[in-house]
Amino acid sequence: MSFLSGEHMTGGYGGGANILEDCTITVDRGEIAVVVGPNGAGKSTAMKAIFGMLDLREGCVRLDGEDITALSPQARVRKGMGFVPQTANVFTSMTVEENLEMGAFIRDDDISETMAQVFALFPILEEKRGQPAGELSGGQRQQVAIGRALMTRPQLLMLDEPTAGVSPIVMDELFDRII
Amino acid sequence: MEDVTNAAILILNFLFVPGLTYGCQLALGALGVTLVYGILRFSNFAHGETMSFGAMICILVMWWLQSLGVSIAPLPTVLLALPVGIAATVLACLLMDRWVYRFYRRQKSPPVTLLVASIGLMFLLHGGIRFAIGPDDRVVGDGARFIFNAREFRHATGLSEGLAFKTSQGITIVVTVLLVAALFWFLNRTRAGKSMRAFSDNEDLALLSGINPDRVVMITWVLTGILATIAGTLYGLDKSYKPFVFLQLLLPIFAAAIVGGLGNPLGAIAGGFVIAFSEVSITFAYRKFVAYLVPESWEPEGLLQLLSTDYKFAVSFVILVLVLLIRPTGIFRGKVI
Ligand SMILES: Nc1ncnc2c1ncn2[C@@H]1O[C@H](COP(=O)(O)OP(=O)(O)OP(=O)(O)O)[C@@H](O)[C@H]1O
Ligand SMILES: [Mg+2]
Numbered sequence: 001m002s003f004l005s006g007e008h009m010t011g012g013y014g015g016g017a018n019i020l021e022d023c024t025i026t027v028d029r030g031e032i033a034v035v036v037g038p039n040g041a042g043k044s045t046a047m048k049a050i051f052g053m054l055d056l057r058e059g060c061v062r063l064d065g066e067d068i069t070a071l072s073p074q075a076r077v078r079k080g081m082g083f084v085p086q087t088a089n090v091f092t093s094m095t096v097e098e099n100l101e102m103g104a105f106i107r108d109d110d111i112s113e114t115m116a117q118v119f120a121l122f123p124i125l126e127e128k129r130g131q132p133a134g135e136l137s138g139g140q141r142q143q144v145a146i147g148r149a150l151m152t153r154p155q156l157l158m159l160d161e162p163t164a165g166v167s168p169i170v171m172d173e174l175f176d177r178i179i
Numbered sequence: 180m181e182d183v184t185n186a187a188i189l190i191l192n193f194l195f196v197p198g199l200t201y202g203c204q205l206a207l208g209a210l211g212v213t214l215v216y217g218i219l220r221f222s223n224f225a226h227g228e229t230m231s232f233g234a235m236i237c238i239l240v241m242w243w244l245q246s247l248g249v250s251i252a253p254l255p256t257v258l259l260a261l262p263v264g265i266a267a268t269v270l271a272c273l274l275m276d277r278w279v280y281r282f283y284r285r286q287k288s289p290p291v292t293l294l295v296a297s298i299g300l301m302f303l304l305h306g307g308i309r310f311a312i313g314p315d316d317r318v319v320g321d322g323a324r325f326i327f328n329a330r331e332f333r334h335a336t337g338l339s340e341g342l343a344f345k346t347s348q349g350i351t352i353v354v355t356v357l358l359v360a361a362l363f364w365f366l367n368r369t370r371a372g373k374s375m376r377a378f379s380d381n382e383d384l385a386l387l388s389g390i391n392p393d394r395v396v397m398i399t400w401v402l403t404g405i406l407a408t409i410a411g412t413l414y415g416l417d418k419s420y421k422p423f424v425f426l427q428l429l430l431p432i433f434a435a436a437i438v439g440g441l442g443n444p445l446g447a448i449a450g451g452f453v454i455a456f457s458e459v460s461i462t463f464a465y466r467k468f469v470a471y472l473v474p475e476s477w478e479p480e481g482l483l484q485l486l487s488t489d490y491k492f493a494v495s496f497v498i499l500v501l502v503l504l505i506r507p508t509g510i511f512r513g514k515v516i
Binding site for chain 1: 370380386390
């Protein structure tokens with residue numbers, strides 16, 4: 001039984017044509033799964049479908065054996081899922097630190113330790129913590145976006161094109177830490 | 180020299196103080212409009228009537244208190260009624276959301292649908308209010324009328340021009356400062372406030388962070404109810420309360436919100452003052468002011484008024500059109516409509 005499975009997912013945006021056609025994705029605990037495909041293949045769409053940001057016409061999504069197809073995205077976050085979208089993945093008008101705080105919105109315990117871990121992972125963010133995220137470079141924003149998703153300490157982290165614009169050294173470090 | 184001082188006092192008395200007071204009232208109104216726009220993403224045309232509703236409840240409670248002989252003189256009794264007015268208005272906002280807006284939100288209706296729904300609610304509220312309290316002009320202020328009046332000022336300074344400061348003006352300014360400070364503290368320092376800003380900034384990402392949209396919407400209506408009641412009551416206290424006025428007030432309030440940048444609270448405040456001072460200074464008769472500054476023989480014949488006060492709403496309208504043409508995002512870069 002895999003940890004996450006999206007089974008026979010079929011759906012599209014609004015009332016439009018199906019973008020996903022009987023798409024099945026399964027991931028085991030501790031596994032890193034990669035989705036590869038040409039531009040416009042539907043990779044981002046599949047991730048949105050798994051996260052409940054797309055109404056599925058058919059199929060279901062299971063997390064740890066539980067059917068979560070009907071749950072809203074914010075409810076899935078509470079189930080331990082985290083997602084970094086490909087675009088618009090930071091709160092541009094809020095500071096780096098506020099972005100991370102919002103990432104930890106569902107947590108009631110002390111978040112300073114997790115924030116220190118994120119700063120250790122991405123030192124540049126500590127330096128820019130008081131700056132609005134909209135004033136950062138593309139790669140720095142990507143780091144904020146990943147940091148924000150890490151703040152909930154998710155059991156399942158989905159990254160849409162996480163490496164876009166981020167220096168390979170930083171990404172190496174990130175993947176080392178995640179594993 | 181004394182003439183220059185007199186001219187300055189004249190401007191202070193008839194232009195600056197009234198403009199500042201009116202600006203505060205518009206700023207509070209525009210803040211409500213801008214919050215709803217930032218979170219619920221539609222222009223709430225019922226906001227003027229929401230202000231009127233809050234003010235009406237305050238007046239009804241005030242009458243009841245007065246009949247019991249309750250008084251906090253020199254302060255006006257209506258201040259005591261504010262908590263009740265706020266509670267009733269917040270409840271009304273939440274019910275309007277529950278019965279009308281939520282339906283369209285769930286349908287993911289375009290903003291214009293919500294806007295039209297809000298126009299419907301505007302008329303409904305307006306009718307209800309006229310039915311409940313009647314269309315007449317009501318004096319709201321009791322207690323001391325002035326903090327200091329023109330005669331006292333002339334006595335104290337020996338100038339020929341007087342300066343008056345009404346209690347209602349003092350209350351308006353103090354309450355606005357306190358309320359705005361509290362609002363900004365809430366938005367920038369508390370978790371609930373930050374979640375509102377996050378939701379306004381990027382709705383999808385807010386959901387991905389586990390922020391509950393229903394809660395954000397609820398907090399927004401609570402804040403709107405508070406702001407609207409206080410704005411409406413202060414306006415009534417300063418001028419007088421008349422249901423019809425709030426239909427007209429909608430234009431300067433929207434102009435203020437748009438000029439400042441829709442969705443931006445700081446912009447709403449700046450916009451409120453821009454509109455208020457433009458309106459007051461364009462409809463001000465400068466004759467006496469000029470008379471102080473030029474030799475007697477040059478004294479102007481006309482009123483030297485750029486625009487009659489009957490046309491004061493044209494000022495907001497012109498500013499609104501200019502801003503939309505030249506800088507649609509407003510002074511503080513809000514959202515483009
Ligand atoms: N919001 C949207 N509304 C309607 N159609 C969309 C939307 N987003 C994407 N699409 C369509 O869905 C299809 C798949 O897009 P998707 O973003 O999933 O591709 P992708 O595999 O992530 O591509 P890329 O490698 O460029 O990121 C495209 O044909 C695109 O036009
Ligand atoms: Mg993509």
